[in-house]
Amino acid sequence: MSTILKAVIIFFILGAIFFDSSFSSATFSLSRKFQNSFAVPFLLLKNAVTASNLAEALVKANLENQNLRADVMRLSLGLTPYSGKFLLAKIYSSYPLNDKSLIVLARGLLDNVKVGDIVLASRNIFLGQVISVGDYWSEVRTIFDIAKNIPVRIGSRGVAALLVGGATPSISMIDKSREVAVHDLVYLASRDLPYGLVVGEIGNVSETSVGAFKNADLILPYSLSNLDEVLVVLNLVK
DSSP states (O other), X not given: OOHHHHHHHHHHHHHHHHSOHHHHHHHHHHHHHHHHHHHHHHHHHHHHHHHHHHHHHHHHHHHHHHHHHHHHHHHHTTOOOOEEXXXXXXXXXXXXXXXXXXXXXXXXXXXXXXXTOEEEEETTEEEEEEEEEOSSOEEEEETTOTTOEEEEEETTTTEEEEEEOSSSOEEEEEETTSOOOTTOEEEEOXXXXXXXXXXXXXXXXXXXXXXXXXXEEEEOSSOGGGOOEEEEEEEEEO
């Protein structure tokens, strides 16, 4: 506590003990000025904290909503839950580089993490795959890697398409004759990855004047900058 603040507190205590009610009257304006000097910064701080908590709550709610939709979709496709052990892992900061294509986790060989392990943003939401491991860390290639293209399917109709990695991942190679709708779930359909893990949902769909395919934006239920921990799936049985 600062010296000035201590002095002010002592001043009020002594006044309450040794002086009559005139002390309260004389110091009322000082007290109000003292309170008002802190009112604006306090409100700004309170609003900032509230906004931060609200943003975090919205991210969690959005992830949970997509998890539930993914559960329903897996049941509709006749898929059994994949088995494995979830390991919670913190993400090391990459500031100031902020390269989203690779992230480093604070889990490694000593936690039984190995190359090839699947990494999830949430329990049904695919984020990437472990590509290298040390004793206390592991490196993950994410769907934000421009070199990462993954076969996927869309919605209950299972329309085949391709996830194109990058800073803003998108969906391409959608057959123009097949119907897809905004908010249809997009899920993995690669033989190298667990079938049915969701990556996001369809956004705006665009058609080109030439060619047999159309493209779509991919809406993710999270922002990588807002994730500070993920799930590593150990001993996954596909």
